[in-house]
Amino acid sequence: MNGMSAGTTMRLTAGGNELDLSSDRFGFLADSTPLIPDADLLRQRMETDGYLFLPGFLDRNEVVAARHAICEELAKEDLLDPESPVDCAIAKKDLKTAFRRDIANNDGAGVLIRNIIYGERVMNFFSHFLGGEATHYDFTWMRTVSPGVGSPAHCDIIFMGRGTKHLYTAWVPFGDIPLHVGGLLLVEGSHHNEQVNKSYCTMDYDTACHNPNGKHPLVSAGFYESGAISDDMPELRNYLGGRFLTAEEYKMGDILIFSTYLVHGSLDNASDQIRLSTDSRYQLASEPLDERWVGEKPPGHGGESVKNVIC
Ligand SMILES: O=C(O)CCC(=O)C(=O)O
Numbered sequence: 001m002n003g004m005s006a007g008t009t010m011r012l013t014a015g016g017n018e019l020d021l022s023s024d025r026f027g028f029l030a031d032s033t034p035l036i037p038d039a040d041l042l043r044q045r046m047e048t049d050g051y052l053f054l055p056g057f058l059d060r061n062e063v064v065a066a067r068h069a070i071c072e073e074l075a076k077e078d079l080l081d082p083e084s085p086v087d088c089a090i091a092k093k094d095l096k097t098a099f100r101r102d103i104a105n106n107d108g109a110g111v112l113i114r115n116i117i118y119g120e121r122v123m124n125f126f127s128h129f130l131g132g133e134a135t136h137y138d139f140t141w142m143r144t145v146s147p148g149v150g151s152p153a154h155c156d157i158i159f160m161g162r163g164t165k166h167l168y169t170a171w172v173p174f175g176d177i178p179l180h181v182g183g184l185l186l187v188e189g190s191h192h193n194e195q196v197n198k199s200y201c202t203m204d205y206d207t208a209c210h211n212p213n214g215k216h217p218l219v220s221a222g223f224y225e226s227g228a229i230s231d232d233m234p235e236l237r238n239y240l241g242g243r244f245l246t247a248e249e250y251k252m253g254d255i256l257i258f259s260t261y262l263v264h265g266s267l268d269n270a271s272d273q274i275r276l277s278t279d280s281r282y283q284l285a286s287e288p289l290d291e292r293w294v295g296e297k298p299p300g301h302g303g304e305s306v307k308n309v310i311c
Helices: 039-049 060-076 101-105 109-117 120-130 194-198 233-240
Strands: 026-028 051-054 134-136 141-145 168-173 184-187 207-209 244-246 255-259 264-266 275-284 307-309
Touching: 039 051, 039 120, 060 109, 060 141, 060 275, 101 109, 101 141, 109 168, 109 275, 120 134, 120 275, 184 233
Parallel strands: 026 244, 207 307
Antiparallel strands: 051 255, 134 275, 141 275, 168 255, 168 275, 184 244, 184 264
16 A cells, blocks of 8 residues: 555654655555575565565464563553553553563563564574574664654665674564554665764764764764664655555564664654564675674673773
């Protein structure tokens, strides 16, 4: 389907900026399920589109069970509205939350999550797609995006590009996510933008200026210390061309795999619930891994991971 149907009154924002929903600027992700048996076709589609959207690829019941466990953990911390069913993940008033590495990487709900996203079905898919044994980062990113916010535009490679550059992200919704709940938003074709590839995508988030008062290298290059490429997604899309792409409704059981060079962020969460999803990374086991994200306790960003340079 292209754009929103005529006469729609829906208003969608990213970072507080309204999206133009006309059909040349906004559309829905293509379903790559029919290509699954043929790895060459999957690779061609990834090369062309920069993503593979596989609705219903995962076992929905397993995702529902993991969501339940996540919601129970949030409820125990008193983050949910006590008047609503726990599994609805309705946020307590004025709650601010966006990222919970502990939930995805610890025991409890984390085990259920990791059994899904690193289970046989997903790993076999990546081995088939990559044409060799696949592996994944040990670290898992869990998004618990509270009402009113979303994720800014970025490419993943700047956060996790110290190993192979042939690295892929899988974004998995742990809830059904219609447009107003703020799911992932891609900029169509942006993985082919030469200027982005030659500038922003060569940066490394954990590089710092050693000299006093030196700005963060990302800032010196015209980007943001947060790692964002822009703070205005619609303006960025105007510049890059291509449409914004998302799903009309992401469903539990869906998986969206994309290039770590593809510009993406999310729609703002305009609902009263916490938007739950994970993102995880996959590559060939034979290629170098980014040391920040592997091992029993991956060091992650900051600390020892920071490399000082003279700016
Ligand atoms: O879920 C989000 O809001 C952002 C996810 C993301 O940036 C990613 O999957 O790389």
